[in-house]
Amino acid sequence: MDSLTLHAERRERLAASIGDGIALLPAGAETTRNHDVEHPFRQDSAFHYLTGFDEPDAVMLLDPRAADEQYVLFVRPKDREREIWTGLRAGTDGARERYGADASFPIGEFDTVLRKRLVGRKTVFLPFGNPGFHRRVLSLTRAVAGLGERYGRLVPSQFRDVSSLLGEMRLVKTPREIDLLRAACEITAEAHAEAMRFTRPGRFEYQVQAALEYVFRMRGARRDGYPSIVASGANACILHYTENDRRIADGDLVLIDAGAEYGYYSADITRTFPAAGRFTAPQRAVYELVLGAQQAALALARPGGSLKDQQEAASRVLTEGLVELGLLPGPARDAIPMHHYREFFMHGTGHWLGIDVHDAGAYRVGGTPRPLEPGMVFTVEPGIYVDPEREAVELAMLEFDIDEQMERRMLLGPAKARELEKKERDEAPKVVHPIPEEFRGIGIRIEDDVLITGSGHEILTRDVPTDPDRIENLCAETPLMPFFEPYRPAATGG
Known part of the structure; x- marks a missing residue:
């Protein structure tokens, strides 16, 4: 299927969902990096x-009830002088000829055209996550409201979030999307393997990042799916660490969370491995616990299962292991309903994956966990993070429901909800438990990308190992990438 047909089919699906409404979607905007340099x-x-349209400062209008010109693009006009400096533009002709628009206008005419298009439509679908665009469309809607009041014309009276409709469309991947995700995963797995070979004590995190992302580019992934995390030592206990500027020390673990973007689809792999090539006994103990939690979650990755099932299975294994390692007091059966594992595992076990690394789509339907279906793609990524400065953990002996807690945060707002949570913890009995010194500063996460199939699941990222023995063997292999010492300016006199 060619690109024009693919995007047209997607618009047809959206059109069927909005009925006699009108949908508006803005393109991304260029952002300044510094002074006159853009990101x-x-x-x-x-x-x-x-749309498949890859330029900034554009808007899509989808109007299924229109006699013609149902799909309209507003784009930057052709400008020879600007194009000499910043690159070619499709212009209004290109929007029709190359991207299949029924009609196209310069972006400067958006307000004028939209006023006319709003008349006769009751509902406007637009992304609620873009407040500036929302205010602009609301202002234009108010501008035509008089046609309803004075002349009885139908004008929009309600706004709906188009993002929720698109999220449902994007949840189940087509064969073409799966092919793109598989390519992104294979490239990323290859890059992670090279990063394991390349890493040595004494090298900087950013040098390992360079080796990883070199593979991305050379294999055809022009962009990263998100900023690469290369976290050595205690930096691995920072979930979204991106400074990548520390010199890796002997005895460190290195946690790499990085994914290539290929054809706009992103992989998301995390591996943790020993910088010197061999796990220490405490490192291996924690690693095998996290791996066991991941395997427990993967066993439930099948049609009809849910991400919540996987979260509960992984949390149960982690709690039992944390008690066995002495990081939590026992018994595990009491610690699980009090969610004490969250002192060391504070994020979810997985998320949807696709054109965004944290892809769109609801996790619950009618208040219950969404059943998994063939074509859904998500991550499975348990972890354990032991604060290097924390000598003991204070645990509230308080059972609670995480879903109810999250719902309260959404209803009351994070600040008010956390204030109530703190009050509940303060009033509950406490247990102070020492954290064994040999585990402090260990941060481990193992993350794979999983496709639900008709009979179970496929691990799209299986080409980079998770077994600790295989990881050690991979670390011992000769890297393909050459190593360059960091540049050091020569000392100057005077």
Whole structure:
């Protein structure tokens, strides 16, 4: 299927969902890096999903009830002088000829055209996550409201979030999308393997990042799916560490969380391995616990299962192992309903994956966990993070429901909800438990990308090992990448 047909089918599916409404979607905007330098532009995921158009400062209008010109693009006009400096533009002709628009206008005419298009439509679908665009469309809607009040014309009276409709569309991947994800995963797995070979004590995290991302680019992934995390030593206990500027020490673990983006689809792999090539006994003990938790979650990755099932299975294994290692007091059966594992595992076990690394789509339907279906893709990523400065953990002997806690945060707001949570913890009995010194500063996460199939699941990232013995063997292999010492300016006199 060619790109034009693919995006047209997606728009047809959206059109069927909005009925006699009108949908509006803005493109991404260029952002300043510093002074007169821009960040590399990457199109808004939803806009690209529906249009394939890869330029900034554009808007898509979808109007299924229109007699013609149902799909309209507003784009930057051709400008020879600007194009000499910043690159070619499709212009209004290109929007029709190359991207299949029924009609196209310069972006400067958006307000004028939209006022006319709003008349006769009751509902406007647009992304609620873009407040500036929302205010602009609301202002234009108010501008035509008089046509309803004075002349009885139908004008929009309600706004709906188009993002929720697109999220449902994006949840189950097509064969083409799966092919792109598989390519991104294979490239990323190859890069992680090279990073394991390349890493040595004494090298900097950013040098390992360079080796990893070199493989991305050479294998055809022009962008990273997200900023690469290369965290050595205690940096691995920072979940979204991206400074990548520490010199790796002997005895460190190195946690790499990185994914290539290929054809706009992103992989998301995390591996943790020993910088010197061999796990210490405490490191291996924690690693094998995290691996066991991942395997317990993967065993439930099948049609009809849910991500919540996987979260509970992984949390149970982690709790039992943390008690066995002496990181939590026992018994595990009492610690599980009090969620004491969250002192060392404070994030979810997985998330949807696709054109965004944290892809769109609801995790619950009608208040219950969404059943998994063939074509869904997600991550499975348990971890344990032991604060290097923390000598003991204070545990509230308080049972609670995590889902109810999260719902309360959404209803009351994070600040008010956390204030109530603190009050409940303060009033509950406490247990202070020492953290064994040999585990402090260990941070381990293992993350794979999983596709649900008709009979179970496929691990798209299986080409980079998780077994600790295989990891040690891989670390001992000769790297493909050459090593360059960091540049050091010569000392100057005077």
